Amino acid sequence: MVGIKDVAKRAGVSIGTVSNVVNRPHVVAVATRNRVLSVIEELGYVRDESARQLRAGRSRIMGLLVLDLGNPFFVDVARGAEQAAHAEGLNVITANSSQRSDLEASYLAMFAEQRVRGVLLSPVATSGEALRAFRRSGTPYVFVDRKAPASEASSVAVDDIAGGGLAARHLLETGHRRIAFVNGPAILAQCRDREQGVRAALEGSGAELTVLEAIGLDVSSGRDAGARLLGTSPRPTAVFCANDLLALGVLQAMVGAGVRIPEEMAIVGYDDIEFAGAAAVPLTSVRQPAKRLGRTAAELLLAETADTTVEHQAVVFTPELVVRESTRVRR
Amino acid sequence: MVGIKDVAKRAGVSIGTVSNVVNRPHVVAVATRNRVLSVIEELGYVRDESARQLRAGRSRIMGLLVLDLGNPFFVDVARGAEQAAHAEGLNVITANSSQRSDLEASYLAMFAEQRVRGVLLSPVATSGEALRAFRRSGTPYVFVDRKAPASEASSVAVDDIAGGGLAARHLLETGHRRIAFVNGPAILAQCRDREQGVRAALEGSGAELTVLEAIGLDVSSGRDAGARLLGTSPRPTAVFCANDLLALGVLQAMVGAGVRIPEEMAIVGYDDIEFAGAAAVPLTSVRQPAKRLGRTAAELLLAETADTTVEHQAVVFTPELVVRESTRVRR
DNA sequence: GGATCTGGCTGAAACGTTTCACCGCGCGTG
DNA sequence: CACGCGCGGTGAAACGTTTCAGCCAGATCC
Numbered sequence: 001m002v003g004i005k006d007v008a009k010r011a012g013v014s015i016g017t018v019s020n021v022v023n024r025p026h027v028v029a030v031a032t033r034n035r036v037l038s039v040i041e042e043l044g045y046v047r048d049e050s051a052r053q054l055r056a057g058r059s060r061i062m063g064l065l066v067l068d069l070g071n072p073f074f075v076d077v078a079r080g081a082e083q084a085a086h087a088e089g090l091n092v093i094t095a096n097s098s099q100r101s102d103l104e105a106s107y108l109a110m111f112a113e114q115r116v117r118g119v120l121l122s123p124v125a126t127s128g129e130a131l132r133a134f135r136r137s138g139t140p141y142v143f144v145d146r147k148a149p150a151s152e153a154s155s156v157a158v159d160d161i162a163g164g165g166l167a168a169r170h171l172l173e174t175g176h177r178r179i180a181f182v183n184g185p186a187i188l189a190q191c192r193d194r195e196q197g198v199r200a201a202l203e204g205s206g207a208e209l210t211v212l213e214a215i216g217l218d219v220s221s222g223r224d225a226g227a228r229l230l231g232t233s234p235r236p237t238a239v240f241c242a243n244d245l246l247a248l249g250v251l252q253a254m255v256g257a258g259v260r261i262p263e264e265m266a267i268v269g270y271d272d273i274e275f276a277g278a279a280a281v282p283l284t285s286v287r288q289p290a291k292r293l294g295r296t297a298a299e300l301l302l303a304e305t306a307d308t309t310v311e312h313q314a315v316v317f318t319p320e321l322v323v324r325e326s327t328r329v330r331r
Numbered sequence: 332m333v334g335i336k337d338v339a340k341r342a343g344v345s346i347g348t349v350s351n352v353v354n355r356p357h358v359v360a361v362a363t364r365n366r367v368l369s370v371i372e373e374l375g376y377v378r379d380e381s382a383r384q385l386r387a388g389r390s391r392i393m394g395l396l397v398l399d400l401g402n403p404f405f406v407d408v409a410r411g412a413e414q415a416a417h418a419e420g421l422n423v424i425t426a427n428s429s430q431r432s433d434l435e436a437s438y439l440a441m442f443a444e445q446r447v448r449g450v451l452l453s454p455v456a457t458s459g460e461a462l463r464a465f466r467r468s469g470t471p472y473v474f475v476d477r478k479a480p481a482s483e484a485s486s487v488a489v490d491d492i493a494g495g496g497l498a499a500r501h502l503l504e505t506g507h508r509r510i511a512f513v514n515g516p517a518i519l520a521q522c523r524d525r526e527q528g529v530r531a532a533l534e535g536s537g538a539e540l541t542v543l544e545a546i547g548l549d550v551s552s553g554r555d556a557g558a559r560l561l562g563t564s565p566r567p568t569a570v571f572c573a574n575d576l577l578a579l580g581v582l583q584a585m586v587g588a589g590v591r592i593p594e595e596m597a598i599v600g601y602d603d604i605e606f607a608g609a610a611a612v613p614l615t616s617v618r619q620p621a622k623r624l625g626r627t628a629a630e631l632l633l634a635e636t637a638d639t640t641v642e643h644q645a646v647v648f649t650p651e652l653v654v655r656e657s658t659r660v661r662r
Numbered sequence: 663g664g665a666t667c668t669g670g671c672t673g674a675a676a677c678g679t680t681t682c683a684c685c686g687c688g689c690g691t692g
Numbered sequence: 693c694a695c696g697c698g699c700g701g702t703g704a705a706a707c708g709t710t711t712c713a714g715c716c717a718g719a720t721c722c
Contacts, residue, residue, distance in 0.1 A: 014672045044467035049444035050381040051708035093424040113380035136375035248609040275606045278579040382678035
């Protein structure tokens with residue numbers, strides 16, 4: 001593999017000069033510069049980032065660890081983060097924990113060992129061995145889609161309690177009194193908060209709440225939950241799901257069983273992913289500003305790594321209800 | 332930042348011994364080992380991968396560059412690749428070119444500078460400056476979802492010509508004679524091949540083909556194309572889309588305009604993403620073995636990096652038609 | 663014409679690992 | 693008892709950069 005030394009030798013200059021050509025072209029005479037550049041081209045020299053980084057002590061990479069890349073919500077978060085990072089000349093590398101603590105630990109360790117500039121993190125749980133070890137490594141990080149005390153780190157989140165309330169109140173207002181909530185794994189704070197919001201909104205309304213916990217937060221878990229829901233009696237007249245993937249799964253189960261939506265069963269999802277509007281019955285959903293979440297988190301991280309005296313912030317966005325056919329009252 | 336030296340000093344051993352504790356624990360006496368391990372824990376030492384890599388000359392990371400992470404097809408490809416990589420103790424970092432050549436170039440340069448073990452690549456175009464520069468860097472790579480001559484590199488792809496033919500023949504068989512094809516950007520080989528497959532299948536059938544090129548390969552481009560389709564006269568009775576995202580967009584446009592699917596307009600998509608079956612009208616689609624694609628590509632890459640004498644291979648999978656409501660003939 | 667400045671370049675140190683030749687020591691063996 | 697051997701450990705070189713003090717030659721100034 002060709003290194004800076006080979007270039008220097010062939011161009012008849014010192015390695016310091018080659019380094020200057022690459023990093024501070026203006027300090028080297030134009031003739032020399034061109035000669036070196038043509039040798040670089042000729043030899044196909046690519047500088048070794050690990051050596052560069054070893055010397056510099058910092059990398060030009062930002063890590064992003066998300067819960068589930070199969071959820072378009074996180075893809076939008078990633079897009080936002082990339083946008084902000086590119087504006088500062090950093091690259092983003094995305095890792096997908098698939099909600100598995102072992103993968104999460106493995107990727108966090110990788111980020112720490114790579115000495116990335118910082119990490120955007122949507123963790124499975126805020127406690128736990130992996131995260132504690134990561135904290136000790138001193139790598140800067142910002143939570144995404146997860147609240148955190150400002151004493152620990154910055155965070156960018158959406159108010160999930162409010163979001164749960166939004167959905168529940170909408171169902172109350174459209175006349176439902178037997179409501180199901182299909183939640184994801186309780187280990188996720190997002191899920192707990194959404195449930196809390198639902199409970200608070202239903203408190204004293206006289207409505208009856210059934211909570212089902214799905215195995216995962218994906219379409220197939222939603223199908224399972226939908227099947228279970230079909231078996232309950234008396235059957236609820238409306239179901240709110242902790243995210244749109246679950247809701248799409250529930251919807252599929254209902255349509256498959258010939259249940260009419262929304263007449264026999266109203267459905268509300270969460271995230272308002274692009275597919276929600278294209279569903280069998282377009283889904284009412286709680287919209288989160290995903291791209292903005294990613295962008296803001298990346299900006300916060302960049303600000304903190306540029307100036308360590310910056311104080312941690314907890315940014316909370318407000319979700320918004322998007323009403324579509326799946327809960328529309330028909331006459 | 333705490334380094335191996337600090338650990339060595341505190342534990343009263345040489346740095347060589349600390350390195351052995353970390354990398355070859357069995358060669359150091361158990362008492363010493365435990366002492367060193369507890370110091371590592373106490374100081375929160377994390378080894379610096381860039382130094383390690385500089386010394387070793389190779390990294391433990393595999394790069395994956397996909398055309399569009401917003402397409403669940405590529406998320407599945409990523410899952411397959413990660414599975415194979417993890418089995419060999421490698422981590423995968425995913426980058427998303429969003430079909431933009433500039434981002435593609437930037438990420439390829441990043442991978443080369445990082446000296447990753449190898450790259451899985453679904454390029455915007457197989458010619459072009461970025462790719463040429465990348466080739467010169469000598470980083471091993473394998474094409475994913477793209478055929479390539481074995482003389483250049485290994486590749487894992489699905490037969491897109493066959494896939495296009497599958498869809499077109501299905502439409503012919505269900506009685507359609509005015510067929511539209513909504514294609515993506517012609518710069519993508521996948522798009523060109525699918526169109527070619529369609530044309531070949533329709534050749535001599537007497538069916539009339541209208542081709543529309545969408546701006547992108549996403550849902551909103553599909554909505555645009557759908558709107559254009561509604562304006563054509565005589566209106567086709569069936570439309571085949573170059574991928575499911577486009578098809579979902581077209582479907583939305585049709586449903587919005589009150590066009591009945593499949594009676595007034597049959598729709599076929601491509602990829603068979605999970606959302607296809609959950610759509611307003613479940614979509615007929617051409618299924619590709621996405622996860623297998625990723626896994627196979629990663630395995631090929633690993634084999635080549637382990638033993639450079641291995642010859643390049645071009646693996647081609649065969650797509651499969653999944654028929655659903657959107658083309659089902661109703662009586 | 664000597665002092666000072668400046669542009670362009672060089673050479674070497676430093677970054678944090680891994681690896682490898684080597685060393686001292688206690689033990690079994692002939 | 694001398695010898696060889698294996699165990700546990702050390703010290704230094706090497707990886708490919710960046711950076712910085714310093715050097716040289718020519719221009720500028722008084």
